[in-house]
Amino acid sequence: xxxxxxxxxxxxxEKLPMFRSIALRIVGNCADADxxxxxxxxxxxxxxxxxxxxxxxxNWITSIVINESYNILSKRMREKRKISEATKVDGxxxxxxxxxxxxxxxxxxxxxxxxxxxxxxxSGHTSEEAAEMLNCSTNTLYQRIHKAxxxxxxxxxxxxxx
Amino acid sequence: xxxxxxxVMLDELRKLRERRxxxxxxxxxEDFRKNFFSAAGxxxxxxxxxxxxxxxxxxxxxxxxxxxxxxxxxDTDGDxxxxxxxxxxxxLRLFRKDAGVICLNDSxxxxxxxxxxxxxxxxxxxxxDGNGKKLSLKLAASDDEAIRVDSPELSGIIxxxxxxxxxxxxxxELRTAKNTLLKQLCAVTPVRIGSDGMPECxx
Numbered sequence: 001x002x003x004x005x006x007x008x009x010x011x012x013x014e015k016l017p018m019f020r021s022i023a024l025r026i027v028g029n030c031a032d033a034d035x036x037x038x039x040x041x042x043x044x045x046x047x048x049x050x051x052x053x054x055x056x057x058x059n060w061i062t063s064i065v066i067n068e069s070y071n072i073l074s075k076r077m078r079e080k081r082k083i084s085e086a087t088k089v090d091g092x093x094x095x096x097x098x099x100x101x102x103x104x105x106x107x108x109x110x111x112x113x114x115x116x117x118x119x120x121x122x123s124g125h126t127s128e129e130a131a132e133m134l135n136c137s138t139n140t141l142y143q144r145i146h147k148a149x150x151x152x153x154x155x156x157x158x159x160x161x162x
Numbered sequence: 163x164x165x166x167x168x169x170v171m172l173d174e175l176r177k178l179r180e181r182r183x184x185x186x187x188x189x190x191x192e193d194f195r196k197n198f199f200s201a202a203g204x205x206x207x208x209x210x211x212x213x214x215x216x217x218x219x220x221x222x223x224x225x226x227x228x229x230x231x232x233x234x235x236x237d238t239d240g241d242x243x244x245x246x247x248x249x250x251x252x253x254l255r256l257f258r259k260d261a262g263v264i265c266l267n268d269s270x271x272x273x274x275x276x277x278x279x280x281x282x283x284x285x286x287x288x289x290x291d292g293n294g295k296k297l298s299l300k301l302a303a304s305d306d307e308a309i310r311v312d313s314p315e316l317s318g319i320i321x322x323x324x325x326x327x328x329x330x331x332x333x334x335e336l337r338t339a340k341n342t343l344l345k346q347l348c349a350v351t352p353v354r355i356g357s358d359g360m361p362e363c364x365x
Contacts, residue, residue, distance in 0.1 A: 028182055030184055030185065098171065099171065121172050152172075
């Protein structure tokens, strides 16, 4: 257990700013970002024995941070939608609504495609950095991006966006 | 909607995120650390191989062993060799020369043997009725004999056919007083009966 604690102490010292930055870009506020990182680290703590050494430990936690952040984001967006439906507030910017739907569609993608889009297209990392963080080749990354875009297009069309 | 439009929208989303001014402030690293370890202390690390999987594996192994035991050791002969059924052996000692002896559970049944030679072997067989209820049948005969039983407690036929050096095949079609049909084909191990009328394992 001591070594596990040590590992997490080091992880917090070295990677907390990066995890927070990734989470913040997704959820948009510091409190939710901290919650996402906290939750991700707790999941990693609990499931550490299932971690396979094929990937770097920090990359594994990055994936969990992204997933937790999107969970929080989609929860917030559902709440927002409920409130706007209840108060019948209209007059949102259509462009902003479209981007909201896009974010929700990204949140609903299968984990690996969501992480790929986030790291390769939305977080401002280079393809090489994203590929390294996802523990795959750049070729695989491009294939995943392509597939993710297809899935997104389907989801957006299902949601009524032509 | 095509791929280009999706690409454009994703790019817009990226720009929007860059423009977005984060609201709130992060807690200090030390506060974060404190909160994390306090929350982590209340949670238990998962086992790589969870307990339910261990329990399921143990149950599966147990089931396989039970099946193997059932087929490898059918309870036809189970505890026959030295099972002390005093009624049976006492009856055997007394009547063996004149009649055949069968014990069905605690009931003694005699039958007329087709040969005058004394029974050389004792057999212990566990029968099951239609409801799966076990009945213990003990009898004395040779290793190659057709036995016809005709008594109120038990009637029918028992055929004993030598199988190899150590086993005898018993084929039975019997009916009890309650009209329960007992039909069974099984291999049993004969226990040699000594000149004193007692099975060898008793000597």
